[in-house]
Each structure stands twice: as C-alpha cells, then as structure tokens.
Amino acid sequence: MSESLAIVAGIIFVTVAAVNVIVMLEASQHGVQIPYGCRQGLCGTRATRVLSGTVRMDTEDGLTAEQKNAGYVLPCVGRAEGAVVVAA
Numbered sequence: 001m002s003e004s005l006a007i008v009a010g011i012i013f014v015t016v017a018a019v020n021v022i023v024m025l026e027a028s029q030h031g032v033q034i035p036y037g038c039r040q041g042l043c044g045t046r047a048t049r050v051l052s053g054t055v056r057m058d059t060e061d062g063l064t065a066e067q068k069n070a071g072y073v074l075p076c077v078g079r080a081e082g083a084v085v086v087a088a
Contacts (some may be wrong), residue, residue, distance in 0.1 A: 003046060004047040009018075013077075015083065015084070015085045018080060019080060019081060020079050020081070021079060021080055022075070022076070022077070022078065022079060022088075023046055023048075023055060023073070023076065023078045023079070023080055023084070023086060024036065024039075024075035024076045024078070026080070027075065027088055029044065032088050034046050034066065034075050034088050036076050038062075038076075038082050039076045039077075040059070040063055040076070041057060041058060041059040041060070041062050041074045041075065041076055041077035042062050043057070043062055044062030044063060044064075044067075044074065045062075046074070046075060046076070047062070047063055047072040047073070048068050048072060048073055048074070048075045048086050048087060048088055049070070049071055049072050049073075049086065049087050050071050050072070050073055050084060050085070050086050051085040051086060051087055052083075052085045053080065053081070053082055053083050053084030053085060054080075054081040054084065054085070055073045055075075055078040055079065055080060055081065055084055056078070056079050056081050057073055057077050057078045057079070058077040058078075058079070059074075059076055059077055060074070062074050062077065073086070075088070
C-alpha cells in the first residue's frame with residue numbers, strides 16, 4: 001500500500017493509493033491519527049473532506065445531507081477506490 005502525507009497551513013493531506021482499504025486505518029498505519037467516536041460511521045465525529053478521488057462508504061448514516069453534498073466522507077467506514085486525497 002502506498003500513501004503520502006503533506007501538511008499545508010496546518011491541515012494534513014493524506015493520499016491513499018491502494019484500492020478497497022479503509023482510509024482511517026491506512027492513515028493510522030502511517031502515523032496520522034484521525035479522531036473517531038464509534039468507528040462504525042454512525043457518530044459523524046470525523047467527517048473528512050475528499051479533495052480528489054473516490055471513497056465508497058459502508059454506511060453514510062453519520063453524515064448530514066449538507067456534508068454529503070460538500071464532499072465529506074467518514075474515513076472510519078470509507079474505502080478508497082483508487083488514489084484518493086483527503087484532508088485529515
């Protein structure tokens with residue numbers, strides 16, 4: 001699995017290049033801790049914006065309609081579909 005990290009203006013940008021991996025788990029394996037509450041996609045504690053690529057979520061219950069429309073995902077249940085960049 002390949003991942004790169006960059007910090008710009010205090011925001012951590014995580015690039016996950018592997019397919020079908022949980023974004024939060026891949027980030028944590030590389031030292032990026034994304035806060036979470038339930039790890040089941042229900043609490044919405046860490047809605048994270050996708051900057052590029054596609055993330056498929058196992059559930060979207062923890063996101064509001066506004067967050068979904070703005071491109072947010074739940075990295076605890078979000079699976080990368082190819083290379084993705086998220087602001088963590």
